Amino acid sequence: MLQKALKKIFLKLRLSKKKKFNRVLPIAELVQDRWEKAAFLNFGKGTSVYDSSYIFGDVKVGENTWVGPFTILDGSGGLSIGSNCSISAGVQIYSHDTVKSAISGGVEPYEYANTIIEDNCYIGPNTIIAKGVHLKKGTIVGANSFVNKSFEENSKIAGSPAKLIQ
């Protein structure tokens, strides 16, 4: 009976979202508000975060930044993201990694480093940013990139590992 009631609620919410916004989303998004989630995290005004985003540890985000679905913001080693950024769907930004831990069979510890993304950055879909990277203002990162070093302001980078383009 509860199961039927749940299904009924989800169908009603789905229809209402479709009519109002012309979008059909995973059901968890229908009971979550993207701006409320960002506010709960003390992110800046106008910033939104989808339900399917995982936020670990200490993450700071500025204003009017869009954090897409299927994202990971890992602040376990410290992560700061500026204002007006696009954190596209599938982006994962790390401040730790488990490489040495895994290949040592769990003997070696995890490693941590602070990661910074400044204002007005565009991070393309499915891009991975490794621990310790610092991307300065206005950086564009192409889709599917793996960023493992830092770049100057207004850089346009892409690739795995990411390099300057044009």
Next chain:
Amino acid sequence: MLQKALKKIFLKLRLSKKKKFNRVLPIAELVQDRWEKAAFLNFGKGTSVYDSSYIFGDVKVGENTWVGPFTILDGSGGLSIGSNCSISAGVQIYSHDTVKSAISGGVEPYEYANTIIEDNCYIGPNTIIAKGVHLKKGTIVGANSFVNKSFEENSKIAGSPAKLIQ
């Protein structure tokens, strides 16, 4: 009490799915039907769409097309997908982008262009297709590709950006 009842339902549904189909899925998939979601979107007969797929704006999909988990079909600038396609897990197909908007600090508008995927296309896992791309019948796109231009029928493409292979 509601919390316990919810947990009980999810465990029951999980067990039932495991027994019937030998698969263990995110709990949201247990209360959603893939073919019903596709029908709600007016997609063609036999097409299915996982709960974790985000559908934005005007998206048309033909018959017997499989749309995997963690996908994004963005029809904000118009998107049409044919019949018998495999839209693998993690694929994101766009008809807009926010590159200029982000790096201008929100001053420039979003940009839109119509995107078309014809019948019998295989789009490999985690591939990103940019706005305005037209992939013709029988195109194979390798895993992890970034497709930012159009190709002829039966092309086999891969890479970021995607190029013809062999």
Next chain:
Amino acid sequence: MLQKALKKIFLKLRLSKKKKFNRVLPIAELVQDRWEKAAFLNFGKGTSVYDSSYIFGDVKVGENTWVGPFTILDGSGGLSIGSNCSISAGVQIYSHDTVKSAISGGVEPYEYANTIIEDNCYIGPNTIIAKGVHLKKGTIVGANSFVNKSFEENSKIAGSPAKLIQ
């Protein structure tokens, strides 16, 4: 009324998870336990699997392996993963593919092959592993890779398709 009660539960669970573990997760993760899910799947002791992981068919996993969010473990053709592995977020490991099926318009069947990942492997974020691959002990796979052939013990590989690095 049920809708309001649901929302209240999710907010309470979110707050509790934030206070205890300093993380804010998709709501489905709040009603699922990662170690319980792994135990339900008969995976080894200490192994955990996020709610957003899809497990298809016959998958074996050893002890103390971490299976991240947005992952797919496809055992439809047989899949075995060892102990102490990091299966990073966004990783998809296959034992079947639908390439020939899609481009033949559904005439050709799916293809299957057994896939093996041995102990102490690190599989970087968003990496795709194709059917039939065998990765031996201590292999490191870089982020965003597409692995379509097998490698020796302690290999360090990356790229699409993945190749030995340094």
